[in-house]
Amino acid sequence: MSDRSRLRPAPTVLVALLLCVPPFYLDAFWLRIGLFSLAAAIGAIGLTLLSGTAGQLSLGHAFFLAVGAYGYTWLAGEPGPGLPTALAAVLAVLLAGAVGGLFSPVAGRVRGIYLGVATLALVFLGHHLLLTADSVTGGFNGRSVPPLTVGGFGFTTGGPELVVLGVPFGAEERLWYLGLALFALTWFTARGLLRSRPGRALAALRDSETAAAVMGVDVARHRAAAFVVSSMYAGLAGVLLALAFRRVVPDYFSLGLSVDYLAMIVLGGLGSVAGTTAGAVFVTALPLLMTRYADQLPLVAAPGATDGAVGPTEAARYLYGAAIVVVLLCAPDGLHGLTRRLRDRVRRRKPGTPTRQPAYPAAPARPKEHTP
Structure with missing residues (x-):
């Protein structure tokens, strides 16, 4: 194993250690932003x-987020089965x-904008069910979420x-590490899927459905x-x-939540796990930060103002x-592609960096012909 391959996990370990530090220095507001960003990522x-690798457009992502959120709340709460929260x-x-x-x-037979319209119906149908199924969802006012408990340890x-x-660990500090664990699980499983045979098959489908079918x-x-x-991740x-x-x-x-998720993957770069994470943090944290510092920003009204100015949420959008x-x-390939090109440019400017050799040797020069 080369030295370069041995050192490759070092940046990942360093980032993981840095992400474990915020609960010791940041207050609940910043930890809450981090939690929302981790969930969005x-x-x-x-x-x-689904969209970046398989090339399928979906506008129904908010529906599956609602299924996960309300499914947990009903399964663990009252009224409901009252199951153990981890289960x-x-x-x-x-x-x-x-x-x-x-x-x-x-989804297997419809593609492109047609699948987008079909999944759009899920959002409207789901929103109607959430408002009308009062016994399960609580209706317009919603439901309180039972805190998660694992092995007697409560994330509350x-x-x-x-x-x-x-440092006393409250709900935000405890949920921070739960969010990190779930995000790490998501990160490594998604990267493993992209590098596996099914992931390569999905990329082939995105590039050319006919060629993939022939293969x-x-x-x-x-x-x-x-x-x-994709639904399970949601x-x-x-x-x-x-x-x-x-x-x-x-x-x-x-x-609007489905549109936000589309913005995340477009900004980060379709098909890139790291780029998508960066896009999720940007889209999630921006409105929250603008809401907190609205009184210090020009042309942005404080929340609840009625003077007709642009609110922080609208300004963030x-x-x-x-x-x-x-x-x-x-940069059509998003932040991931932009970062890759900048990194390659820096590497080319470093002295002593080997240049890529041409694929084929250059043809020998023809001798000059001497005219009598």
Whole structure:
């Protein structure tokens, strides 16, 4: 094994260690932003597997997030079966995958904008069910989310007090490490899937459906499987969002949430796990930061103002909408492609960096002909 391959995991370990530090230095507001960003990154990775890798457009991602969030809340709460919360979380993810499996025959046979319109119906249908199924969802006012408990350890402020290095760990600090664990699981499973044979088959489907079929790829089956896997990632994100919000309401899981997830994967780079994560953090954190610092920003009104100025949430949507336009014009492959090109340019400028040799040797020069 070369020195370079041995040192390759070092940046990943360093980033993981740095992500373990924030609960010791940041307050609950910043940890909450991090939790929402981690949940968004999990859901966005699932969507990029479907849209970026398999080339399937979906506008129904918010529906599967709602299935995960409300599935956990009902399975673990009252009214409901009142199952152990850890089991309820696992079953909620499986429930999102099962619902995706029911829709997968459509996803296996319909592609492009037609699948986008079909999944759009899921969002409207799901929002209607969330408002009308009061016994399960709580209707317009939603439901309180039971805190997660694993082996007697509760991810909530109540229960046994926990102090680490002199820092009291409340709900946000405990959920931070749960979110990190779930995100790490999502990250490594998604990267493993992209590098596996099914991942290469999905990429072949995206590039050319005809060529993939000629190579023996079952088009309908792989598309349906990608839709189910994407639905399960969305369900997991929904469970983490429910735990972070502590209350789920139907209005959050609207069409706007699906559009936000599309913005995440476009900004980050279709098919890139790292780029999608960066896009998720940008789209999630921007409106929250603008809401907190609205009184210090020009042309942005404080929340609740009635003077007709632009609110922080609308201003954030304008900003990342403009960012999408800039990315599509200047870097169609998103932040991931832009970062890769900058890294390659820096490597070429380093002295002593070996240059890539041409694939074929240059033809020998022809001798000059001497005219008498």
